[in-house]
Amino acid sequence: MYYGAIEAGGTKFVCAVSDDQFVIKDRISIPTSSPAETLNQVFEFFDQYSLKSIGIASFGPIDVNKNSKTYGYITTTPKPDWSNFDFVGTIKDRYPVAVAWTTDVNAAAYGELKKGNAQGCESCLYLTVGTGIGGGAVVNGKLLEGYGHPEMGHVLVRLHPEDTYEGTCPYHGNCLEGLAAGPAIEGRYGSKGDELEKADKVWEIEAYYIAQALVDYSLTLRPEKIILGGGVMKQKQLFPLIRDEFAKLMANYVTIPDLNEYIVAPGLGDNAGVIGSLLLAAETCEDQLYS
The missing domain is CATH 3.30.420.40 (ATPase, nucleotide binding domain)
Incomplete structure (x- = not known):
């Protein structure tokens, strides 16, 4: 089984899967278009793999407040079609696994702290x-x-x-x-x-x-x-x-x-967000196991 990562940018999505040592086994870059078109390509990529958990690092603003009704949403972005989009909910509907959710830059900071x-x-x-x-x-x-x-x-x-x-x-x-x-x-x-x-x-x-x-x-x-x-x-x-x-x-x-x-x-170059997302996916998986 693999950890999954989605680094969601306004221009492109980078999706990746890694093993337990966070060695990336496969990745893909997808142009960011509408949510339906973009996520269909995301699903095509991840459907190939058995996933333990997924880390999402998204452009924002996003709702990270777990007590909020719109937790997991992209909120007031000017990006066409993405405002008030239930990102985490859409991913969870497809993959019944633990999902870590944060901003693209938070994930990059975490990646640099752990591996960069x-x-x-x-x-x-x-x-x-x-x-x-x-x-x-x-x-x-x-x-x-x-x-x-x-x-x-x-x-x-x-x-x-x-x-x-x-x-x-x-x-x-x-x-x-x-x-x-x-x-x-x-x-x-x-x-x-x-x-x-x-x-x-x-x-x-x-x-x-x-x-x-x-x-x-x-x-x-x-x-x-x-x-x-x-x-x-x-x-x-x-x-x-x-x-x-x-x-x-x-x-x-x-x-x-x-x-x-x-x-x-960055010590990880352009991979900081992806690595951070994979690390957060692993931690979320462990948290679920012991909760």
Whole structure:
């Protein structure tokens, strides 16, 4: 029998199965279309395997409050057709197994804690900077969730002195996502980030916003490690710029680990969410056995 994982993104779904050692035995990438069309392909993949449990790491916002009537739903997403979709219920109707349910970034944070660049830590934060910005955290070995899940991409940040861009977020305008996600870079400069690799000012402004958020997260959660993933962070020149700006903003107010070890890229690369989902699937299976 296998553990199953679904990393559900706004652009694509990645489904995988692994053995007990979390060695991935098969995986598939599916373009995200309508729920019916996407899930039919998900079912075709998992129907080939005998499953112990499934971990779902979904784009959001999602309802993670187990006392809520809409637990397991994708809620107010702007993604067409997916708003108020009962994701967990749909999966459970097909597969009568334990299902772990969290955000894509929470799963990535958990994967990095257990198998990636935060191994040996009890806490870490994972921030993805791409088409959107989202953050997940593990605190004392547990995913950070409460009434809901963190929405770290929507913290408010100060405008860079040379930036007049109004932001892309339809809710907040100049929140972190509105000013620093991929669409903001393209909206501000008329080109995608990978076409602006040598434009220093682009990345100085980007680092200014990301560093502000990391200071806020550090002061609030005091994680042992911050991991930055997503398409925008494939511009490796961002890391030293972010660390420098972080140091200026923190101004030695609190003790922080060496920044070269504190603010890092994912050790699992693009597999962090899938690995985290498999790990959570295994834990959910064990919890069910002993409950």
